Amino acid sequence: MNRLTTDVLIIGGGAAGMSSALSAAKTGADVTLLEREPIAGGVLNQCIHNGFGLQFYHEELTGPEFASRLQREMSEEGVSMIGESYVRHIDVREKKAVVLSPKGAFEISAKALVISSGARERPFGSLLIQGYRPSGILPAGLAQRYVNLENYLPGKRAVVLGSGDIGLIMARRLTLEGVEVVAVIERMPYPGGLTRNIVQCLEDYDIPLLLSTTVTKVFGKGRLEEVEITKVDERFVPIPGTSSRLKVDTLILSAGLLPQVEDFDDDLTIDPINRGFVVSNTGESSVEGVFAAGNNVAVFDLVDYVAAEGWIAGRHAALYALGKNTSGDRVPVVRGDNVGVVVPGIVDMDEHVRLYVRLKNPMDKGTLVLKELGLEKSFSYGVPSEMIQMVIKKEKLMPLIDAKRLTVEVH
Incomplete structure (x- = not known):
């Protein structure tokens, strides 16, 4: 078995992984990136619509354009990428990984790790829907790959279950390719995707x-023939007498994403609400020298946020590997009223904080309050699908030393 060494080993080559690699390399570290596909980019490579890069690059790009730019910048900085690689075993605490690839088997030793394993789609089996499993039922991401990369249509008449962003985007994409999209079905009393996608993907196409x-x-047994849809109450229990049937040959599932943490959850602390790794505002996990970024921390609504968090994690991973780490005092972040997802879970006093918050329920107007710091941010309309972001300079964090916590709440 070949043995390699590197300063920073990054697992996963999506937006977070590529951004981490670029940042770590620019900080002066030797960087190795592992990606299961032949090229880096992750899901960006199949997201041919625009709307990416407005915050990270300050211009509007398609997914492949966003990925291509990061790929080029990584190459210019000397990042070593091993494509079509599979991590067969990893020792998180020793920072060693056994990797299989077409180039052979490697044992890679690193001084710091960045885990950017992303998220996976919620499968059909977890939705407890009655009936057989005929062909024609597939996750939205797979449907997107079929249409955008493989040049196949999944069917002729479709219904989308779930109003997450990828489901909304696929409703439009399928319509543009001639598929009749009967409806998008959402069990919540409000949409699950960004407002702009509700307008541009559904309303604009009726x-x-x-x-x-x-x-x-x-x-249907061989192929999907119909789906039964039913109204649900506030506890999501189907209401008797409200069912109807839709004749469709395709059911697209957009029932949410789950952070991909299963290979590491024995070693790293998981947030029960985010369902991802608990990290500080430097991206460091519960194990020293092991960092995480992107949708395996929490499911973000914008790839720009994912890339921004990757950049932070990569820089701090490089500093750790190079012996330049300047970690400060740390305090936990505590959820208060009306707060669901919150990132980070820990505040390192020696770094600025990029705070991301999802509301538990929609609000016409409200105020995000950082209790111990006396800081507030008002908003006119908030929904759980759109993160509220707030940046706090490290100079303003001093009250947390005595408070020993940061409470985040929404009024």
Whole structure:
């Protein structure tokens, strides 16, 4: 087995991984990036629509353009990427990984790790829908790959379950390719995707959005023939007498993403609400020298946020590997009223804080309050699908030393 050494080993080559690699290399570290696909980019490579890069690059790009730019910049900085690689075993605390690839088997030893494993789509089996599993039922990400990369249409008449952003985007994409999209079904009383996607992907194409509704049964053995949809109450229990059937041959699942943490959850602390790794505002996890960034920390609503967090994690991983780490005092972040997802989970006093918050429920107006710091940010309209972001300079963090916590709440 070949043995390699590197300063920073990055696992996963999506937006967070590429940004981490670029940042770590610019900080002066030797960087190795592992990616399971032949090229880096992750899901960006199949997201041919625009809307990316407005914050990270300050211009509007498609997904492949965003990925291509990061790929080029990594190459210019000398990042070593091993494509088509599979991590067969990893020792997080020793920072060693056994990797299989077409180039052979490697044991890679590093001084710091960045885990950017992303998120996976919630599968059909977890939705407890009655019926067989005929062909024609597939996650939105897979449908996107079929259409945008493989040049296949999944069917002729479709319904989308879930109003997450990828489901909304695929409703539009399928419509543009000639598929009849009957409706987007959402069990919540409000949409799950960004407002701009509701307008641009559904309203602009007259695609109905049915709220407080879910798919309760599928029909068909060889191929999907019909789905049963039913209204649900506030506890998401189907309401008797409200069912109807839709004749479709395709069911696209956009029922949410789950942070991909299973290979590391025995070693790293997981946040029960975010369902991802607990990290500080430097990106460091519960194990010293091991960093995480992107959708395996929490599912972000913008790839720009993912790349920004990757950049921070990569820089601090490089500083750690080079013996230049300047970690300060740390305090936990505590959820207060009306707060769901929150990142980071720990505040390092020696670094600025980029705070991301998801509301538990929609609010016409409200105020994000950082209790111990006396800081506030008001908003006119907030929904759980759109993160509220707030940046706090490290100079303003001093009150946390005595408070020993940062409470985040929404009034």
